[in-house]
Amino acid sequence: MKSKETRALIVDIIADIAPEIDLTDTTGDEHLQETFGLDSMDFLSILEEIAAKTGVDIPESDYEEVVTLQGMTQYVAKRAP
Template identity: 45%
Template sequence: MDNREVKDLILEELGNIAPEIEPSEVPDNEDLREALELDSMDFLNLVIAVSKRTHVAIPEADYTKVLTLNDMTRYVLKLLV
C-alpha cells in the first residue's frame, strides 16, 4: 500500500463511522476528534477499523500518535513496511 491508498482507506472507514462527513473536508493536519467533532467512541471505532483493515495494531498508548489524518497514515505506512 502507498500513502494515497492508506489515506483513502482511513477516509473510507471514517465515512462508515460518520457518513455525514465529506472526505474532501477532512483536514490533513488537524486533530480529527476536534475538527470533525468525533466523540471518543467514534475515534476508537475508527482506530479499530483501520487496524482490522490494515492488520496494523495500534495500541492505546499510541492513540496520540494517530490523531490527524496524516499522522494515522504515516503510522500505518511505517508498520506496513
C-alpha cells in the first residue's frame, strides 16, 4: 500500500474514533496518546479498525513502533497488500 494512501486511511479512522483531534497540520511525529489525549481504548480501537480495513494485525510487541501517526503509517504501508 502506498504511504500516502495509508496515511489518509489512518487519519480517517482516527477521525471516526477521536474526531476532536485535528491532524491536518501535524508532522506525524507526535505521540498519539500523549499529545492528543487518546486513551488506551481509543488506541486499541484504532488498531482494530486498521486490522479490519487493511488486514494488518499489529501485535502488542510492536506497539512501540506505532505510537505516532508516522510510525503507524510506515508499519501498515509496509505490510498491507
